[in-house]
Amino acid sequence: MRVLGVEGTAWCASAAVFDAEADAVFIESDPYEPDSGGIHPREAAEHMGGAIPRVIETALEHAREEYDDRAADESPVDAVAFSRGPGLGPCLRIVATAARALARTLDVPLVGVNHMVAHLEIGRHRAGFDSPVCLNASGANAHLLGFHDGRYRVLGETMDTGVGNALDKFTRHVGWSHPGGPKIEEHAADGEFVELPYVVKGMDFSFSGIMSAAKAAHDDGVPVEDVCFSLQEHVFAMLTEVAERALSLTGTDELVLGGGVGQNDRLREMLASMCAERGADFHAPEPRFLRDNAGMIAVLGAKMAAAGDTVAIEDSAIDPDFRPDQVPVTWRDDAESVARVPSAADGEDRGGDDRAGRDAADMRGAEATVEVDGDGVVKRRLPKGYRHPELDETLRRDRTVAEARLLAAARQAGVPTPLVRDVDVAEATIAMQFVGDRDLAAALTEDRARTVGEHLARLHDAGIVHGDPTTRNVRVGREGSPENGRLFPIDFGLGFSSDHVEDYAMDLHVFEQSIEGTASEPERLVAAVEDGYRAVGDPAVLDRLRGVEGRGRYQ
Numbered sequence: 042m043r044v045l046g047v048e049g050t051a052w053c054a055s056a057a058v059f060d061a062e063a064d065a066v067f068i069e070s071d072p073y074e075p076d077s078g079g080i081h082p083r084e085a086a087e088h089m090g091g092a093i094p095r096v097i098e099t100a101l102e103h104a105r106e107e108y109d110d111r112a113a114d115e116s117p118v119d120a121v122a123f124s125r126g127p128g129l130g131p132c133l134r135i136v137a138t139a140a141r142a143l144a145r146t147l148d149v150p151l152v153g154v155n156h157m158v159a160h161l162e163i164g165r166h167r168a169g170f171d172s173p174v175c176l177n178a179s180g181a182n183a184h185l186l187g188f189h190d191g192r193y194r195v196l197g198e199t200m201d202t203g204v205g206n207a208l209d210k211f212t213r214h215v216g217w218s219h220p221g222g223p224k225i226e227e228h229a230a231d232g233e234f235v236e237l238p239y240v241v242k243g244m245d246f247s248f249s250g251i252m253s254a255a256k257a258a259h260d261d262g263v264p265v266e267d268v269c270f271s272l273q274e275h276v277f278a279m280l281t282e283v284a285e286r287a288l289s290l291t292g293t294d295e296l297v298l299g300g301g302v303g304q305n306d307r308l309r310e311m312l313a314s315m316c317a318e319r320g321a322d323f324h325a326p327e328p329r330f331l332r333d334n335a336g337m338i339a340v341l342g343a344k345m346a347a348a349g350d351t352v353a354i355e356d357s358a359i360d361p362d363f364r365p366d367q368v369p370v371t372w373r374d375d376a377e378s379v380a381r382v383p384s385a386a387d388g389e390d391r392g393g394d395d396r397a398g399r400d401a402a403d404m405r406g407a408e409a410t411v412e413v414d415g416d417g418v419v420k421r422r423l424p425k426g427y428r429h430p431e432l433d434e435t436l437r438r439d440r441t442v443a444e445a446r447l448l449a450a451a452r453q454a455g456v457p458t459p460l461v462r463d464v465d466v467a468e469a470t471i472a473m474q475f476v477g478d479r480d481l482a483a484a485l486t487e488d489r490a491r492t493v494g495e496h497l498a499r500l501h502d503a504g505i506v507h508g509d510p511t512t513r514n515v516r517v518g519r520e521g522s523p524e525n526g527r528l529f530p531i532d533f534g535l536g537f538s539s540d541h542v543e544d545y546a547m548d549l550h551v552f553e554q555s556i557e558g559t560a561s562e563p564e565r566l567v568a569a570v571e572d573g574y575r576a577v578g579d580p581a582v583l584d585r586l587r588g589v590e591g592r593g594r595y596q
């Protein structure tokens with residue numbers, strides 16, 4: 042199978058030929074470079090109009106010259122694959138028109154590829170991993186994806202702008218030309234650390250606060266090298282932290298990176314260091330496959346074509362908002378899954394006591410190690426080698442303080458939590474009561490989902506935001522024991538006090554996302570969470586939740 046790919050979602054006019062037998066990829070690209078400001082959709086489309094036919098011609102010539110297994114009147118490729126979205130409408134239309142015309146002329150099938158899924162599949166293809174967590178760090182996007190039950194699920198994502206766009210906004214403010222990411226990397230080499238906001242919410246994150254603070258710091262005369270250095274340290278530590286959390290939640294030990302920001306050495310270094318520390322395998326494809334390129338479109342196009350996943354020309358409309366979780370994944374086995382930890386996906390209670398024989402390594406979360414000590418545990422936030430030491434110290438200290446305070450406050454609000462016995466802020470350790478006999482992830486039922494909804498409502502009524510409510514962060518008490526089946530939220534390290542409906546809605550969103558990422562039929566579990574919340578809490582939060590779910594994607 043040999044496939045021609047065409048890419049042109051935003052800035053890169055590109056065509057490629059993938060020969061599956063030789064696993065060889067030829068890429069010809071022609072980038073649009075704006076004179077000033079950011080990417081201008083009309084100018085970008087004008088660029089595509091001229092460049093797309095040229096790059097396609099070069100790729101076809103390559104196919105004809107490189108491979109002599111076909112007659113001159115035969116098509117040099119077996120299919121034409123194109124980026125159907127997401128991206129800028131005017132650019133997508135030009136690419137689609139060219140791809141359709143070519144498929145018709147060559148009389149071969151057309152394949153419509155999701156650009157974001159291509160960004161991650163190229164990493165999986167090059168790494169040879171089975172079912173990794175995928176971090177897409179591109180211009181207009183930033184998200185964590187994992188395959189489960191026939192689709193790529195969004196495990197976490199930006200709640201406002203894509204990571205590259207956020208960096209580019211800062212460099213525009215400073216007056217540098219597009220793209221800004223590489224310039225930030227250059228200047229960061231001479232910079233020193235200054236503190237900026239750091240925002241993760243479960244496996245979601247946002248960049249608006251840090252970008253405003255970076256602009257303000259620059260306006261206040263902080264040397265631009267220091268701002269660049271610190272932007273990288275904060276933004277990439279956030280991405281690395283959520284990637285680690287996704288590895289921990291799914292139990293997977295494979296991570297791949299995709300997207301143009303993945304070309305940044307510091308980001309790759311942090312991810313590699315995090316994976317090495319936890320014994321996971323990390324793969325970042327070579328830069329030509331990270332930035333936008335048609336090679337990734339051709340490679341995924343070949344997998345789709347082999348699975349018979351082609352599209353009739355009349356059905357091949359573009360989709361500027363095409364989300365990766367909308368794609369029916371025809372080229373993978375439905376039984377494969379990113380989730381390696383037992384999840385009660387079928388709603389069955391798997392039972393079992395995880396306490397017996399569990400050693401410290403078993404009780405490791407993404408942030409901390411948890412050692413069992415008699416009827417208690419000692420939770421220790423160890424330093425993370427990938428983080429700048431100053432940032433590392435601040436996060437470990439602040440989270441230890443927040444966790445100890447909120448565990449007690451939650452109890453007072455009527456939500457069962459482990460009793461705190463001792464806190465050592467300097468060592469970032471908390472000694473607390475051992476609770477439950479397993480995590481909710483292994484025992485998720487509708488009843489329990491409803492109870493978590495009630496607990497979250499009680500926390501919110503008391504002005505407490507959990508910050509990281511997932512199925513791994515709720516412990517389940519044994520029926521008939523003194524705990525009598527109670528559910529104990531734990532791990533309040535990302536928690537804070539707030540009276541904003543938005544923060545409460547975000548908390549619910551994080552919990553629902555953790556169910557959706559791993560459960561097979563999440564709908565009824567999610568409905569049960571909301572029933573429980575509605576019974577106890579403020580209905581305005583559920584209304585706001587609908588807004589949070591559609592927030593800020595592809596800006």
Ligand SMILES: C[C@@H](O)[C@H](NC(=O)OP(=O)(O)OC[C@H]1O[C@@H](n2cnc3c(N)ncnc32)[C@H](O)[C@@H]1O)C(=O)O
Binds near residue numbers: 051129223
């Ligand atoms: C929808 C699609 O068009 C879009 N593609 C895209 O944004 O191009 P991509 O090549 O994946 O990423 C470009 C971004 O990558 C950043 N970038 C490039 N080199 C960088 C570096 N060394 N450090 C940091 N950022 C870098 C640029 O500043 C720019 O924001 C996407 O995938 O979101």
Ligand SMILES: Nc1ncnc2c1ncn2[C@@H]1O[C@H](COP(=O)(O)OP(=O)(O)OP(=O)(O)O)[C@@H](O)[C@H]1O
Binds near residue numbers: 476513516
């Ligand atoms: N008080 C407790 N009683 C029993 N088990 C506990 C307790 N605290 C933590 N654990 C176990 O240890 C694991 C890790 O703890 P915790 O979630 O607090 O750490 P973390 O590193 O902050 O996790 P995360 O990956 O969510 O960031 C939990 O999933 C749970 O199984």
Ligand SMILES: [Fe+2]
Binds near residue numbers: 160179300301333
């Ligand atoms: Fe991209």
